[in-house]
Amino acid sequence: MDRRGFLISSGATLSGIAANWSNAVTALPLPLDAPGRRLDPEVMTRLEQRMDDLRHLDDVLSGSELLPAATEEYRLLNRLASRATCDSRVSRRLFSNLAEAARVCGFLHFDAGQHAQAQRFYITSLRASASAGDPEVGANTLNFMAIQTYTKGNPQDAVNLVRTAQDRVTGSTTPRVRALLHARAGRALSKTGNRKGCAREFDAARDAFAKGIHDDDPPWAYSVTEGEIEMLAGSSALDLGDPRRALHSFTAAQQAEYSAAGHVRDGLLYLTRTARAHLELGDIDAACATAAEALQENSSVNSARPSDVLSDLRDQLAPHREVRAVREFLKMSA
Incomplete structure (x- = not known):
């Protein structure tokens, strides 16, 4: 059995990790005092730019393609954090950047289906964010941990992770x-079947997003768009058994130019969910057309999550082989 596909922490252990981070991140970060090459602010700015480039590459490349580069970037930052000397301000920036590098590595391992290693990187990211005294980057890591947890673990654990993040940063x-x-x-609550709680969270998300962009938004917050919120709302409606509402949200996301935002892999994932919504509404031709579009796009991205959903769609469409569109899709995806 390949244990890389299993989570290494769940339940009370996972909640304890989040709680420990929440307590630790409030402490003042310690300046580095190890002997070594001095890291000045200009070098730190270049490292932060490299991290920003890596984030944007993550929007369009699969985990398997980007993972080697991301891992090397993490190792570089980890070495610098272990050896470099810098003042407390640059130290804070360095550990924040290290936390983000670990978060990216965690997500790329998750996208590649390597869940144990993904969780290890996420936990490392939380530790680095606590060292930096940066609750925002840690809250974003808990956000990504929640995705993994409601995908592979207990959805209530995912809700608890997001609640910890909200409690720590909402006021600041x-x-x-x-x-x-x-x-x-909202997405995590949909996995628990909590319709009312899910709806409240998405209403709050839309209200908060309507307040607009702020100069002090973290650099990774560029990915939060109206289209992303509506896509998550649509996926939640689909899991709650309301495919018609799901299609309404998916359409709203497309109107918000989600596909033009450069998030190729996520756009592909949502295409597969749109196909599933059509299928659940009995529109087999539309389901096949959307699934075929997703299949063609995935041939260049080769991401594990859309591939898994497309495999599930094949199984769901197989009983309808008498429909020409189904036969063509099954042949194409064989």
């Missing part, structure tokens, strides 16, 4: 970050 972060956490809470 920007509306855009609050919108992200509300939307993630």
Whole structure:
């Protein structure tokens, strides 16, 4: 059995990790005092730019393609954090950047289906954010941990992770970050079947996002868009057994130019969910057309999550082989 596909922490252990982070991140970060090459602010700015480039590459490349580069970036930052000397301000920036590098590595391992390693990187990210005294980057890591947890583990654990993030940053972060956490809470609640709680969180996400962009938004918050919120709302409606509402949200996301935002892999994932919504509404031709579009796009991205959903769609469409569109899709995806 390949144990890389299993979570290494869940339940009370996972909640304890989040609680420990919440307590630790409030402490003042310690300046680095190890002997070594001095890291000045200009070098730190270049490292932060490299991290920003990596984030944007993550929007369009699969985990398997980007993972080697992301891992090397993490190792570089980890070495610098272990050896470099810098003042407390640069130290804070370095550990924040290290936390974000670990978060990206965690997500890329998750996208590649390597869940144990993904969780290890997420936990490392939380530790680095606590060292930096940066609750926002840690809250974003909990946001991504929640995705993994409601996908592979207990959805209530995912809700608890997002609640910890919200409790720590809601009063001090920007509306855009609050919108992200509300939307993630709504998505996690949909996995538990909590319709009312899910609806409240998405209403709050839309209200927060409507407050607009702020100069102090974290650099990773660019991914929080109206389209992203509506896509999450649509996915939640689908899991709650309301495919018609799901299609309404998916259409709203497309109208918000989600596909033009450069998030190729996520756009592909949502295409597969749109196909599923059509299928659940009995529109087999539309389901096949959308699934075929997703299949063609995935041939260039090769991401594990859309591939898994497309495999499930094949199984669901197989009983309808008498329909020509189904036969063509099954042949194409064989």
